[in-house]
Amino acid sequence: MIALFGHKRQMTDEEIGELFRSSYSRLYRLAYSLLNDQEESKDVVSSVFMDLLDNHILARDINTYLTSMVRNRAFDILRHRQVKDDVLSNLIQKYEPCITFDISDDDQTKEIRLFIERELTPQTRRVLQLCYDEKKSYKEVSAELGISVQAVNKHISQALRKLRERFNPSFKTN
Secondary structure (H helix, E strand, O other): OOEOOOOOOOOOHHHHHHHHHHHHHHHHHHHHHHHOOHHHHHHHHHHHHHHHHHHOOEOOOHHHHHHHHHHHHHHHHHHHHHHHHHHHHHHHHHHHHHOOOOOOOHHHHHHHHHHHHHHOOHHHHHHHHHHHHOOOOHHHHHHHHOOOHHHHHHHHHHHHHHHHHHHOOOOOOO
16 A cells, blocks of 8 residues: 555545546546547556555545646656657668669659559658658658658658668668
């Protein structure tokens, strides 16, 4: 049993169930407002209540405690997302120059454009067009298409990998 703020009795499973029913939607909305992801928001709220159920955590103001726990876990996820975005950006910057083709070569340019048209999804083609033809930043592309910066990174990464495999097969990634 973990006792917070000097509370003297444990919450029963029934009390925790009632607290779950009465607080879930408020806590879910909080998590969703931070994460903008339904599944992650549900997971965050559920995991906070699982901890409460497993540990019978006691607090004088349980609603404040739950709100703080949901907020902190959502912030942990956001920090983890930022790390993943940074890693993806670094990988893309590192390997993007490794695609080797001569743009002045009309036959090869046509072949590349045909490959892009046939082998990439419409969304990936659109992301490439916005980033490379229209010279927009990942953030601008993200806003225009209504997807996350991480999704833009994934589309670019996937496209570059396919292009390298097709037009520079000797290139090896670590």
